[in-house]
Amino acid sequence: MIRGSLPIIILTIMGIFVLSACTNEQTATTNGETVDNEIQNNNGTNQEKKDELVLPDKKLTIDSKGNDVQQLQTILKKLGYDIKASGTFDADTEWAIKDFQSQQVKLAATGIYDKSTKEWLEKALNGSFNIKPGKGIAKNKATVKESDTITVSNPTDKLVLVNKQHELPDGFEPKDLVVPDVPFPFKEDLPKKYMRKEAAKALEKMFTATEKAGLELYAQSGYRSYNRQQVLFASYSEQHGEKEANKFSARPGESEHQTGLTMDVTSPDIKFQLNTDFGKTDEGKWIRENAHKFGFIIRYPKGKEAITEYQYEPWHLRYVGKEAAKVIYEQQITLEEYLGVLKV
Numbered sequence: 001m002i003r004g005s006l007p008i009i010i011l012t013i014m015g016i017f018v019l020s021a022c023t024n025e026q027t028a029t030t031n032g033e034t035v036d037n038e039i040q041n042n043n044g045t046n047q048e049k050k051d052e053l054v055l056p057d058k059k060l061t062i063d064s065k066g067n068d069v070q071q072l073q074t075i076l077k078k079l080g081y082d083i084k085a086s087g088t089f090d091a092d093t094e095w096a097i098k099d100f101q102s103q104q105v106k107l108a109a110t111g112i113y114d115k116s117t118k119e120w121l122e123k124a125l126n127g128s129f130n131i132k133p134g135k136g137i138a139k140n141k142a143t144v145k146e147s148d149t150i151t152v153s154n155p156t157d158k159l160v161l162v163n164k165q166h167e168l169p170d171g172f173e174p175k176d177l178v179v180p181d182v183p184f185p186f187k188e189d190l191p192k193k194y195m196r197k198e199a200a201k202a203l204e205k206m207f208t209a210t211e212k213a214g215l216e217l218y219a220q221s222g223y224r225s226y227n228r229q230q231v232l233f234a235s236y237s238e239q240h241g242e243k244e245a246n247k248f249s250a251r252p253g254e255s256e257h258q259t260g261l262t263m264d265v266t267s268p269d270i271k272f273q274l275n276t277d278f279g280k281t282d283e284g285k286w287i288r289e290n291a292h293k294f295g296f297i298i299r300y301p302k303g304k305e306a307i308t309e310y311q312y313e314p315w316h317l318r319y320v321g322k323e324a325a326k327v328i329y330e331q332q333i334t335l336e337e338y339l340g341v342l343k344v
């Protein structure tokens, strides 16, 4: 099947190169390098230019432009996605990538084209992985509109995005919850002691490092079930009004604590409370500069309230893995920005 359609694909791709050369002056400088490399790779190797249908190596995300994007779009079209090969990574392209990712459990439905997405697209191209365009995510849900909430398709992924636009599926409960071996300021075996296993292990390592640094860090609140969040939010709403309550407390299903990837931390200096004073303690300062080394981020940083839609919470740690945490820390961005998902 692939072999039969190969000449058409080659022609299409050649067409794109010609078209790009004429019309995409501005993108030629940024993408010239990649294109050159591809041409060099093909030079003198194989007359049968099978490599023409190469998926880009570069990470591509919303608003990326150029030949790489066009090539990716051509391949998505070939797989049956109804999108335009415009050379601009638009909302439709993002939807196609998200839909594709959501059909493979190993991929987070981020809408970002990256190395692992590339690998699975390759499998789809050579027929070893079957996909059904549109089966994962309905197309009209690709763009996040304000006050429109999307149910995430990857609740167990460590990069899962849970916020006021992205909620966990009904009844979601992580399967691998454990109690991390770290100090808590209370003795009871409460659900809030729990975290998902990978996050718990990382938390233990981080606490070992804080102890070595002579600090007194305590874990205060981890996993929270949908029902518990419902009770909390109802109570806060009663006290402060629903809108005000939503500035510091999540609606049920929209709390990161339900993922099992979150832990609120505190210290004796502030009497184990969870408030912004934590950011001024030695423990809080250490966390800000070192948590990423263990795969954690400060999920609601100061100055990013417009993006996260939560007030500054120096105590709320979210596990995302070391790779993402490093980028988020170094670039001083939020998880929303890292995933390229922002309100529109």
Ligand SMILES: [Zn+2]
Residues within 6 Å of the ligand: 257, 262, 263, 264, 315, 316, 317
């Ligand atoms: Zn929290």
